Amino acid sequence: MLNMGYSSRFRKLPPRALHILVPFFLSLIMSGLVSFISTVKSIGFEYGLLLSWFIAWMLSWGVAFPAVLFTLPLARKFSSLFVRLEE
Numbered sequence: 001m002l003n004m005g006y007s008s009r010f011r012k013l014p015p016r017a018l019h020i021l022v023p024f025f026l027s028l029i030m031s032g033l034v035s036f037i038s039t040v041k042s043i044g045f046e047y048g049l050l051l052s053w054f055i056a057w058m059l060s061w062g063v064a065f066p067a068v069l070f071t072l073p074l075a076r077k078f079s080s081l082f083v084r085l086e087e
Contacts, residue, residue: 027064
């Protein structure tokens with residue numbers, strides 16, 4: 001899907017790395033979006049917006065990444081209550 005010839009440039013991680021990489025990228029993207037919206041709502045499109053947003057993003061990502069790591073198994077179990085698993 002996203003493999004655009006990059007495999008020849010570097011070695012890929014083994015599949016077991018997905019349990020860390022998915023929460024890493026998920027928390028990075030989500031905390032970035034939420035902190036940007038919150039920062040714009042708080043200070044508006046003013047001078048220094050990007051710096052204020054970046055600081056807020058890194059602080060929120062520092063909380064979001066461990067939170068996703070710890071809550072993802074619980075969310076999977078809770079979600080399985082609503083999904084018929086293949087037998």
